[in-house]
Amino acid sequence: MEIENFNKEKIVIPEIKYEYLDHTADVQLHSWGSTLKEAFEQCATAMFGYMTELPTVSVEQCFKIEASSEDLDGLMFQFLDELLFLFSAEPYLVCKKIEITKFDLENFKIECLCYGEPFTLGKHPQGTEVKAITYSAMKIVNDEEKGQFECFVIIDI
Template identity: 65%
Template sequence: MAHGHDGGDIPEVKYEYLDHTADVQLHAWGSTLQEAFEQCVTSMFGYMTTDYNTVEMKQEKEVEAEGDDLMGLLFHFLDEWLFVFSAEDFFIPRKIVITEFDMENFKIKSVGYGEEFDIAKHPQGTEVKAITYSNMQIYDKEGQHEVFVIIDI
């Protein structure tokens, strides 16, 4: 009888696979690129609560951002708003208005109208951990002003 390698009994399975999607793609559009940028920030916050309509426009907060190019500007615009939510007073805007959209120097000034996030009032959605450059797309041409951004959740 041939003796092959014998590692003994196969151990009992003590693991499982948990499907985990670690990111989501935001797709926003508008009649102008500026509106698409505003909608993109709005979509990010809409993802953080399961009922965005519970957010009231009681306060306002100003956010500025700049980048080296258009993608950098979009990235930092989202990132600055995410910072306002996560690092400051958990301010969640219901509406974003860009007051200055400088595409030559890649600078944005914006105002968000909303309120402090309150778990008792706002059903919690999915926390956004980070903005990414992964597969970021910006279209700015006649009839097509839209952006695609992948965020880590």
């Protein structure tokens, strides 16, 4: 669902808290944050960053997505899968900012605002196509010593 009325000037792009780790035939997204919500948002941003260079993306549109599951790993899978669908179908939205507005860990539900613009060859460098999200080696960690949460997700490229 597209959100028509939003203030583009008030959108603040957070610092990057993710990296890409080598994997046999795919790539592993590694994200972190001071909250689990932030780690999820960073993981989603990392996926879009693998598909194109995010500094070339403008915030022109906002879409709302929802995801739900039976458990935390399933929630991460469904969340990223919904975002991948947003990119793979019209309007082919590439997101520069992901903002989870509802993060219900009792019922495993997410509502999220996705800010970006349609992917356009020539404006957005073509990165690597993400074919699917996988459960393979998925890990969601609460590192109490570091005071941060970490997410590890392998995407099929």
